Amino acid sequence: xxxxxSASFRSFLRALAGAALGLGxxxxxxxxxxxxxxxxxxxxxxxxxxxGYDFGMTLFYTAPLILTGLAVAIPLKAGLFNIGAEGQLTCxxxxxxxxxVIGAGxxxxxxxxxxxxxxxxxxGGVWGLIPGFLKARRGSHEVITTIxxxxxxxxxxxxxxxxxxxxxxxxxAETIPLPEVFHLKPFxxxxxAPMGWVFIALVVLAIMVHHLxxxxxxxxxxxxxxxxxxxxxxxxxxxxxAWMSSMxxxGGVAGLVGVVEVxxxxxxxxxxxxxxxxxxxxxxxxxxxGNLLGVLPSAFLFGVLQKGSASLDLETEKITRDLSYLxxxxxxxxxxxxxxWEGLWKLTRRNHA
Amino acid sequence: xxxLEFRGVSxxxxxxxxxxxxxxxxxxxxxxxxxxxxxxxxSTAMKSLFGIHAIDEGTLLVAGKPxxxxxxxxxxxxxxxxxxxxxxxxxxxTVLDNIILGHEPGFLxxxxxxxxxxxxxxxxxxxxxxxxxxxxxxxxxVGEQQRVEILKLLYQRSSILILDEPTAVLTPQEVQELFAxxxxxxxxxKTIILISHKxxxxxxxxxxxxxxxxxxxVGTRVTSSTHEDELAQMMVGRAVSxxxxxxRKIFAKSDESRPVLKVDRLSISGVSEPLKKVSFELRPAExxxxxxxxxxxxxxxxxxxxxxxxxxxxxxxxxxxxxxRMGSHPDELRKAGMALVPEDRLSEGLLMHQDLTENFLLGxxxxxxxxxxxxxxxxxxxxxxxxxxxDYDIRPPYSTVWASRMSGGNQQKLVIARALDSDPxxxxxxxxxxxxxxxxIERIHEAIMKERNAGKSIVLFSSELDELMxxxxxxxxxxxxSIAAEFSRREFDSWTLGRVxxxxxx
Numbered sequence: 001x002x003x004x005x006s007a008s009f010r011s012f013l014r015a016l017a018g019a020a021l022g023l024g025x026x027x028x029x030x031x032x033x034x035x036x037x038x039x040x041x042x043x044x045x046x047x048x049x050x051x052g053y054d055f056g057m058t059l060f061y062t063a064p065l066i067l068t069g070l071a072v073a074i075p076l077k078a079g080l081f082n083i084g085a086e087g088q089l090t091c092x093x094x095x096x097x098x099x100x101v102i103g104a105g106x107x108x109x110x111x112x113x114x115x116x117x118x119x120x121x122x123x124g125g126v127w128g129l130i131p132g133f134l135k136a137r138r139g140s141h142e143v144i145t146t147i148x149x150x151x152x153x154x155x156x157x158x159x160x161x162x163x164x165x166x167x168x169x170x171x172x173a174e175t176i177p178l179p180e181v182f183h184l185k186p187f188x189x190x191x192x193a194p195m196g197w198v199f200i201a202l203v204v205l206a207i208m209v210h211h212l213x214x215x216x217x218x219x220x221x222x223x224x225x226x227x228x229x230x231x232x233x234x235x236x237x238x239x240x241x242a243w244m245s246s247m248x249x250x251g252g253v254a255g256l257v258g259v260v261e262v263x264x265x266x267x268x269x270x271x272x273x274x275x276x277x278x279x280x281x282x283x284x285x286x287x288x289x290g291n292l293l294g295v296l297p298s299a300f301l302f303g304v305l306q307k308g309s310a311s312l313d314l315e316t317e318k319i320t321r322d323l324s325y326l327x328x329x330x331x332x333x334x335x336x337x338x339x340x341w342e343g344l345w346k347l348t349r350r351n352h353a
Numbered sequence: 354x355x356x357l358e359f360r361g362v363s364x365x366x367x368x369x370x371x372x373x374x375x376x377x378x379x380x381x382x383x384x385x386x387x388x389x390x391x392x393x394x395x396s397t398a399m400k401s402l403f404g405i406h407a408i409d410e411g412t413l414l415v416a417g418k419p420x421x422x423x424x425x426x427x428x429x430x431x432x433x434x435x436x437x438x439x440x441x442x443x444x445x446x447t448v449l450d451n452i453i454l455g456h457e458p459g460f461l462x463x464x465x466x467x468x469x470x471x472x473x474x475x476x477x478x479x480x481x482x483x484x485x486x487x488x489x490x491x492x493x494x495v496g497e498q499q500r501v502e503i504l505k506l507l508y509q510r511s512s513i514l515i516l517d518e519p520t521a522v523l524t525p526q527e528v529q530e531l532f533a534x535x536x537x538x539x540x541x542x543k544t545i546i547l548i549s550h551k552x553x554x555x556x557x558x559x560x561x562x563x564x565x566x567x568x569x570x571v572g573t574r575v576t577s578s579t580h581e582d583e584l585a586q587m588m589v590g591r592a593v594s595x596x597x598x599x600x601r602k603i604f605a606k607s608d609e610s611r612p613v614l615k616v617d618r619l620s621i622s623g624v625s626e627p628l629k630k631v632s633f634e635l636r637p638a639e640x641x642x643x644x645x646x647x648x649x650x651x652x653x654x655x656x657x658x659x660x661x662x663x664x665x666x667x668x669x670x671x672x673x674x675x676x677x678r679m680g681s682h683p684d685e686l687r688k689a690g691m692a693l694v695p696e697d698r699l700s701e702g703l704l705m706h707q708d709l710t711e712n713f714l715l716g717x718x719x720x721x722x723x724x725x726x727x728x729x730x731x732x733x734x735x736x737x738x739x740x741x742x743x744d745y746d747i748r749p750p751y752s753t754v755w756a757s758r759m760s761g762g763n764q765q766k767l768v769i770a771r772a773l774d775s776d777p778x779x780x781x782x783x784x785x786x787x788x789x790x791x792x793x794i795e796r797i798h799e800a801i802m803k804e805r806n807a808g809k810s811i812v813l814f815s816s817e818l819d820e821l822m823x824x825x826x827x828x829x830x831x832x833x834x835s836i837a838a839e840f841s842r843r844e845f846d847s848w849t850l851g852r853v854x855x856x857x858x859x
Contacts, residue, residue, distance in 0.1 A: 220714060223704075224718070228704050230700045231703060234695050234701040235693075235716035
């Protein structure tokens with residue numbers, strides 16, 4: 001255990017070094033276009049950590065990415081590549097909004113939020129279960145089915161938004177607003193950034209999922225299956241069961257994005273609210289190299305960059321939004337290069353064995 | 354001038370010397386055996402030679418010239434070719450494309466016809482008698498795939514051919530064919546290095562042999578002037594017995610005791626190796642050997658016995674521990690006292706990128722000794738793993754080591770220790786010593802016999818007739834999906850067994 005802990009700590013340090021390297025490359029590009037790297041660094045720092053509001057917004061960008069990062073990383077343990085977090089979170093968000101319609105009479109905030117969260121989890125979970133089921137039953141490849149289900153989710157949620165629970169008072173494509181009792185309260189220290197206790201809850205959730213995968217018999221069967229399908233089957237681990245259950249959990253976790261967005265921010269479901277959280281989640285999980293706890297710092301890195309890139313565009317003369325994406329890309333490249341080193345190291349190790 | 358020479362070669366990994374001051378010479382146009390236990394440094398030496406890693410000290414000489422081999426491509430240019438134990442072939446591509454990969458003739462388009470003509474010539478020159486150039490590699494038998502690997506080296510004009518454990522995966526006939534081919538290659542001037550554990554093979558088919566132990570060469574002998582005992586002693590560093598000489602308890606009236614496991618007119622269709630009306634019984638305190646050339650139904654039988662729930666289209670009866678087990682799940686069988694050592698430890702038995710503890714859990718991840726309310730008690734597992742490491746002398750002796758970093762013999766010891774950990778009443782054991790070194794073979798045979806003497810029932814699947822005859826109380830021979838004959842212990846005779854395996858009569 002001590003061994004593995006120090007190993008993951010080492011890999012964290014290396015990731016940090018990679019990020020610094022990527023940032024360095026990015027700053028060099030800034031210098032090339034004639035912007036002072038020092039200024040850029042200042043803007044990046046200020047925009048993410050400069051004030052309570054800024055930090056709150058950074059966490060607000062981070063929160064959905066924790067969930068979608070987990071939604072990709074969980075099935076990855078069982079050897080599945082979940083491209084469908086986007087669809088799963090859309091279903092979860094609609095369900096969260098619908099919870100306000102069904103539960104209009106609920107008076108206790110605890111009950112209301114629990115009810116909405118459960119519905120969001122369930123809706124996302126079922127949407128995740130479908131590709132799991134198709135793979136188990138028919139052998140359909142999950143990459144294809146999850147991509148397709150993203151489109152279907154967009155269509156289905158749009159239908160319900162426009163024809164079933166549309167807000168009659170709004171000209172936008174959005175649902176009836178949630179009653180007050182469903183709203184998540186942001187921290188006052190964030191000066192209006194829509195982020196509160198829910199962030200702590202997400203961190204706890206990530207730790208719980210990590211614990212579940214590492215220490216439960218169920219988690220073990222996922223890992224065994226992801227590592228060696230033939231061996232897992234020989235020793236009686238059911239592929240279908242592991243695929244379906246991991247995809248259900250992943251979909252459910254992605255569905256909780258609805259809680260963050262609908263209950264915490266918009267207080268209603270808006271078509272197209274997601275800034276591709278589901279797809280960025282793939283990058284989050286890959287940068288974390290599938291490590292469930294690694295999703296936390298990885299999502300935070302993406303949150304900082306997303307927040308920072310908007311500010312760079314506004315607050316510097318030379319750096320446009322596209323260029324800030326370039327800097328973002330270089331930093332992510334630096335972090336993932338750490339994975340490349342690791343891979344090379346493993347490869348040489350394997351050859352020695 | 355020797356074709357190849359290691360002169361004081363050392364290779365370090367950290368503080369560990371995988372090769373230390375290794376010196377030996379290989380004469381051109383000979384078959385040179387390189388033997389040693391797993392972990393003795395044979396593979397490291399060959400990987401240095403093949404340019405996979407750089408040596409720390411010493412010199413490598415190819416055809417008398419000192420060389421620094423930078424990478425495998427450089428090694429190939431120097432005429433060194435290697436057939437790896439696990440073949441490096443793309444299964445869905447044709448034989449031809451596999452062979453010319455990396456050496457495609459033509460510039461903008463591949464001149465397959467030219468390659469084909471060249472290959473026909475090579476095949477004829479060396480008497481390899483190969484025709485299936487356009488078949489996908491997956492459709493070939495293991496022996497044919499190996500021949501493709503050899504043809505690949507010949508096509509690359511390698512003059513030194515290294516074969517790593519070439520017979521580990523072959524049937525007896527294929528082994529015979531392989532050595533006939535190697536002999537012809539030698540006569541055509543090729544130099545062959547044969548890495549092996551199997552002393553008999555090395556003695557029968559090499560001209561000279563170098564023994565390695567703990568990274569060093571213990572000595573080189575002319576094959577015709579050495580013998581099995583000497584080589585074994587050099588390898589292990591002590592005298593070794595090849596046959597099980599321990600106790601074989603005689604149990605009174607074992608014939609009358611009730612069978613633990615019974616299969617009656619079992620037929621399985623719709624699989625690549627179907628079974629036809631197979632019947633046998635297994636009693637307490639006996640080892641039932643299952644012999645047969647690979648592909649005659651043994652694999653299907655083993656898979657069915659250990660996991661009936663995987664099969665459709667099954668007829669007949671399967672009883673174990675007093676119950677009907679048609680369609681049973683492995684967990685049920687485990688609970689009733691069955692344990693499994695699967696055929697292929699790499700693909701069926703181990704999680705290569707997990708440590709010993711995680712591997713020990715495989716199949717036991719629902720065992721109440723280790724799992725309470727769905728949560729794994731890793732300290733309980735680790736306790737058992739550490740015991741297994743001591744009892745079976747598993748190396749390296751750490752529960753946190755990845756399975757991929759252990760030698761084949763140690764991996765196998767782990768798989769067997771895991772199977773015996775739950776104190777099963779019945780063991781299904783397949784190829785327990787395949788690719789395992791001499792020292793470990795002894796230990797594994799002892800462990801199996803100890804179980805039998807303690808009254809356990811064992812079905813032993815093996816392709817080594819010696820092993821079967823050594824350990825078994827009875828042997829059934831499979832041919833074409835059914836049991837062709839049964840032999841009791843006093844009828845054991847490799848010649849007759851071999852004949853029945855080949856479809857003859859008892």
